[in-house]
Amino acid sequence: MPDTHADAAWAELDRLAREPGAGAIRALFAADPDRAARMTHRAGDILLDLSRSAVSPAVLEALLALAEATGAPGFLAAMARGEAVNATERRAALHMALRAPEGVRMRAGEEDASAAVHGTLAAMRRFTAQVHDGTLRGATGARFTDVLNIGIGGSDLGPAMAARALWTPVAPMRAHYLANVDAHAFEEIRARLDPARTLVLVASKTFTTQETMANAALARAWLAQALGEACAGAHLAALSTNLEATAAFGIAPDRVFGFRDWVGGRFSMWSAIGLSLALALGWEAFARLLAGARMMDEHALTAAPGRNLPLLLALAEVWHVNGLGYPARAVLPYDERLARFPAHLQQLEMESLGKAVRADGTPAPRATGPVVFGEPGTNAQHSFMQLIHQGPRPVPVDFILVARPDHPHAESHRTLLANGLAQAEALLHGKDAAAVAAEMRAAGAAEAEIARLLPHRVFTGDRPSVTILLPRLDPGTLGQLVALYEHKVACLGALWGINPFDQWGVELGKQLAGGTLAALEGRARAKDPATAALVAEIGRLAAQP
Numbered sequence: 001m002p003d004t005h006a007d008a009a010w011a012e013l014d015r016l017a018r019e020p021g022a023g024a025i026r027a028l029f030a031a032d033p034d035r036a037a038r039m040t041h042r043a044g045d046i047l048l049d050l051s052r053s054a055v056s057p058a059v060l061e062a063l064l065a066l067a068e069a070t071g072a073p074g075f076l077a078a079m080a081r082g083e084a085v086n087a088t089e090r091r092a093a094l095h096m097a098l099r100a101p102e103g104v105r106m107r108a109g110e111e112d113a114s115a116a117v118h119g120t121l122a123a124m125r126r127f128t129a130q131v132h133d134g135t136l137r138g139a140t141g142a143r144f145t146d147v148l149n150i151g152i153g154g155s156d157l158g159p160a161m162a163a164r165a166l167w168t169p170v171a172p173m174r175a176h177y178l179a180n181v182d183a184h185a186f187e188e189i190r191a192r193l194d195p196a197r198t199l200v201l202v203a204s205k206t207f208t209t210q211e212t213m214a215n216a217a218l219a220r221a222w223l224a225q226a227l228g229e230a231c232a233g234a235h236l237a238a239l240s241t242n243l244e245a246t247a248a249f250g251i252a253p254d255r256v257f258g259f260r261d262w263v264g265g266r267f268s269m270w271s272a273i274g275l276s277l278a279l280a281l282g283w284e285a286f287a288r289l290l291a292g293a294r295m296m297d298e299h300a301l302t303a304a305p306g307r308n309l310p311l312l313l314a315l316a317e318v319w320h321v322n323g324l325g326y327p328a329r330a331v332l333p334y335d336e337r338l339a340r341f342p343a344h345l346q347q348l349e350m351e352s353l354g355k356a357v358r359a360d361g362t363p364a365p366r367a368t369g370p371v372v373f374g375e376p377g378t379n380a381q382h383s384f385m386q387l388i389h390q391g392p393r394p395v396p397v398d399f400i401l402v403a404r405p406d407h408p409h410a411e412s413h414r415t416l417l418a419n420g421l422a423q424a425e426a427l428l429h430g431k432d433a434a435a436v437a438a439e440m441r442a443a444g445a446a447e448a449e450i451a452r453l454l455p456h457r458v459f460t461g462d463r464p465s466v467t468i469l470l471p472r473l474d475p476g477t478l479g480q481l482v483a484l485y486e487h488k489v490a491c492l493g494a495l496w497g498i499n500p501f502d503q504w505g506v507e508l509g510k511q512l513a514g515g516t517l518a519a520l521e522g523r524a525r526a527k528d529p530a531t532a533a534l535v536a537e538i539g540r541l542a543a544q545p
């Protein structure tokens with residue numbers, strides 16, 4: 001359906017993108033000495049500095065017009081009202097209900113979503129307390145010290161990321177995450193675990209995911225072998241929407257923590273899928289995580305567009321992707337505890353926005369989700385940052401900095417932050433030929449040598465980044481940070497007109513895996529000639545002593 005309002009907004013952005021110097025950033029600082037302050041916004045504990053993005057005041061105005069024309073803020077409101085914003089699957093996307101306090105009632109269509117959420121939270125809380133106080137123990141009478149979450153994708157990445165970010169040695173339990181169907185992962189994890197003290201959570205929204213079911217079977221066999229068949233059940237619990245399948249797997253109903261289909265996998269760490277976090281970190285920490293996300297929900301739903309952090313982050317992405325044609329973005333948390341945050345964002349953003357068809361079924365006329373990748377700083381500086389500084393096209397960066405560490409090594413922390421801040425500066429300012437030549441001359445280089453190396457040592461600059469600053473990393477600030485990106489994704493869905501809540505693209509490989517398994521087992525011949533040849537070679541190599 002043509003939307004002239006949105007078309008006009010896109011046309012204005014296209015016009016601005018054709019203007020000379022559209023991607024220049026240093027010029028924006030030169031034109032406005034207050035740019036850093038003007039482009040810095042706060043919500044809750046989060047500071048978002050967009051000044052080093054390539055968004056100029058004129059571009060911002062056009063982007064805000066686009067937001068209005070595409071109804072991006074209204075889309076968040078429709079989500080909160082429990083409308084079927086996931087149009088292809090005719091479902092709500094009501095992860096906001098998972099962290100809404102009891103007084104705030106939310107509905108998914110006809111269903112009282114809040115009642116379901118708070119019922120599950122109460123059950124999770126009881127279960128967590130019973131495990132921690134020893135009321136619930138393993139089959140031998142030993143207390144549970146370790147929780148093993150078996151799940152993949154959204155049933156793994158969020159909790160694994162948050163456990164890595166928030167776990168400390170004084171936490172009540174240790175958490176382990178098994179995702180890959182590669183049994184090397186299982187073997188590596190079980191070597192660290194005592195089955196008598198391990199609680200296994202089978203985490204799967206559908207409870208049909210091949211990898212998770214395979215790993216759950218391995219874990220149950222491991223428990224049965226160590227403790228006896230009848231005892232394995234005492235060590236198992238399930239986190240799922242599919243109660244029939246959990247029963248068929250043999251998990252007692254009081255060990256099943258449910259959620260609804262209006263919770264998307266990549267938005268599910270706040271649901272029963274987060275039980276490993278409650279167990280490992282304690283209920284208080286889990287509750288603070290939810291409260292942090294709730295704080296960001298309230299901000300996203302109420303802040304004016306020009307001050308709305310998730311919307312502004314989304315708009316900067318639109319400019320970088322659509323205006324300037326930058327096809328990728330890097331995420332660099334300068335905090336080792338956030339090592340799995342880029343992996344979580346990879347699923348959150350690319351599974352949500354990696355689509356070329358709009359929600360109404362028509363082809364998306366513009367680029368949509370960029371490639372998202374990342375690593376913690378400073379490690380990334382010694383890895384892919386070369387390409388980001390001097391590669392053929394800019395790759396915008398999200399720098400995530402944490403002001404106060406939770407260790408006593410102040411000097412290390414200053415070094416860490418100095419590096420993060422310096423990277424953003426280097427990307428912006430670059431280094432021109434005159435500066436390179438002067439530096440080389442000062443170091444005594446001959447003119448011929450300067451001429452030879454000059455092209456290699458010049459940095460163009462004007463490479464965009466945004467900086468997110470947290471006062472410290474704790475459950476509350478992590479909840480805010482994750483929800484910030486969740487809402488950014490939803491805003492981008494609205495801006496691009498695509499459904500950010502489905503993921504049909506992951507189906508084809510799953511379907512074909514059945515056929516390739518038959519080929520590997522010699523029950524059928526692979527249809528694809530390249531697969532058939534590789535299957536034959538795998539058979540030959542596997543048969544070798």
Ligand SMILES: O=P(O)(O)OC[C@H]1O[C@H](O)[C@H](O)[C@@H](O)[C@@H]1O
Nearest residue numbers: 153154155204205206209265506
């Ligand atoms: O939780 P599950 O149903 O096991 O699904 C696990 C994951 O696999 C699917 O293929 C989807 O790509 C993910 O969105 C999902 O989180």
